[in-house]
Amino acid sequence: MPFRLHIRTTSYSASGLLQLDPATLTLPHEQEAAGFARQWLQGEEQFTVQTSGSTGAPKPIALSRVHMQASARLTLEALGLDSGDPALLCMNPAYIGGKMMVVRAIEGALPLYLLPPSANPFPELLALGVQPLFTALVPLQLQAILADAQSLRLLQDMKAVIIGGAPVSPALEEALQQVKAPLYSTYGMTETVSHIALRRLNGPQRQEYFVALPQIGLETDERGCLRISGPVTPKPVQTNDVVELLDSRRFRWLGRADNIINSGGIKVQAERVEAETQRCLASLGLSRRLLAGPLPDEQLGQKVALLLEGDRLESSVEKGLLRCLSNALPPYWAPKQILYVARLVESANGKIMRHASWQQL
Template sequence: MASTFMAKPVSYLNILNNLGIADCLIGCDSSQMQQLAEEWYSELLQLSASGTKLKIILAERQPERFLAGFIAACAANFPVFLCNPDWGTQEWQQVFDLVQPDIIWGDLNKLNLSRPSSASSPLSPPPPHSPLIMIPTGGSSGKIKFAIHTWNTLMASVQGFKEYFQLNYINSFCVLPLYHVSGLMQFMRSFTTGGKLAILPFKALEAGQIYDIEISDFFISLVPTQLKRLLQNPSLTKWISQFQTVMLGGAPAWDELLEKARFHQIRLAPTYGMTETASQIATLKPDDFLNGKVNSGQILPHAQITICNQKGEILNCNQPGNITIQAQSLALGYYPKIWDKQDSFSVDDVGFLDAQGYLNILGRNSDKIISGGENIYPAEVESTIRATQMVDDICVIGVPDKHWGQVLTAIYIPKASYTSLEIKTAIQDKLCKFKIPKYWISVSTLPRNSQGKINRQQLQKLVQEGLSMK
């Protein structure tokens, strides 16, 4: 069925009934979705008679409306920008200035935004025939950008997933936002393979709402903070342990969380991927996880990874270096620029491939802290601090220092009434001296987005305020 979609995307609406969409969607009004998709598709066909492909912003809150808009835009081959309806005015103004949309699906009337005239330059070179799908990324850095995908790049990811897990159809239980690549790809996997798709907001799940369905044949995708919350509830812990596979990605997971999941026999599948690769390109299979492996797993069939040094030379197994990705699911660029080189993508992550081909991630180059000439990856320090069970959350960064270049600073949410001195004492025999944070800033909450990633701009404000009081 996947080949049908790749060859002729305009056929989606014609085969909705053949897919049995009413039986595929759980927790949504499928008839409303189908009706809206047909209405919007017809409207777009009339607009396309002029030969102009108008740019669509899709910011619908209701899953039915979001999916209807997505299907209609792709079927009509209109460029569609997937957006978070909860972005603030400043973020939406960024989007409007960048996209200069012609059509907006979603209620943005309450926002006081200036609407620039729609006179943006077209993509250069011209876009391919496959519908352009712009997926947001980079929000945690404070600046939103859109990775340019097509139906074909997303389908390459679906095909790689199917082959890796040796499946004919994929059932998904989606608690992540559909505008995000991790939510959208769950829809794509189920919709294009004839699987079922259950949609439930995570807050509703956390409150105890679950569907009466057989979940042992379902995949669910979570970020680490979501898994942590579910494991704090015994009934939800039992529920999550019944899934065929629990994909875990979006942010690094810490050892304590992984051990707890393994203790409860959660069929966890830690993943490595990003918006630019249309979700995961490496995944640790659940059996490997339950048998004690701790890494990002093997590379999916549609992708390749090479590890290079700073000179660009390919390194052998177990040698850490910079990660370069080749994948059929790679984005074409960041809107509005199409990349000149599309056959590979060099990322900011440092890692290595072991002798069995498993990917091990050490950290991000940009997160690396150099203190007194020593390289420090925050993930290792954060994991060690979490293992003390004295903090609810932790983020370690480097702040400029005249003597050391950078010094480690821990921004943390203490558990109970633990002091920074008690935490430092607990880790002093587990880390080298230069890896123990010099500054400790206690906060009530850390600025994380829905995928569990830290908002660096807001974090810097917390650090400045915290250090000014020392």
């Protein structure tokens, strides 16, 4: 089955896209997706993609067609997707996650349905009478889908769903056990042409670690940070991601080296504090977006603090949370203070911007 791009009630074949002027489309995400698909179908060999800015200043990165094709092929094979399987693009097509959905659809001959990025795009699918078998979501979209019975039914019948853009919280991961469709957390970045490893989140095949796609090489440097090689990149990519490398294909992601808090000589990984905080909040019947980070301290140099989104917790709840964290975390890792902001700062594609969020204080 040949590739087709479905935009609202109009379906474009490859030849139709080549003749289409994307500027005639109404919405920015339609123009972006159709414009990129047109460039790909015209055979362009290099594409400039902007990083999200979630781990540093946004910057343009040049990616080659051959590496993007290799990434798409590896994902299609790993997920068992077949020609004709309908796919859904409901994230920002200006960034690598959205662009690679277009590449996978073209290279795999998947009909691609385009919807505007929103908290829950599935009601529009219901109106169109479409059941996609493959999509990519961010955790916030997944939470909204789980809360809507009709949307959840669409999710249940999918063949594969990949989830990226932010870590999946422990509470959300537990909620995903009601879903029978295979759900995968992704690990990757713009420099590696989206994900290079997957972690099954639900069902009997649920995993606690990421598994690299075939042909992807994994190593660590002296800091314990992951180095990636393979057909998706012209040279090895050295990351700042601290991992526990289990073998040549499996690893546990621990956090970023630049998010380590040095508290009195004790190195505290912010992401582990965040994950344990989510678990403790869930045990108290609560769910919040949050960050862990350092605050200046005269004795320790830095002390561990939490930044919670939303209203201040009641004093008794705060005490219960801190007590839970003292029991759950290694000695001297527990936060010393909880701070609040109305909303954490997000990038254009919905990723939490750590530095900018703390700067609100």
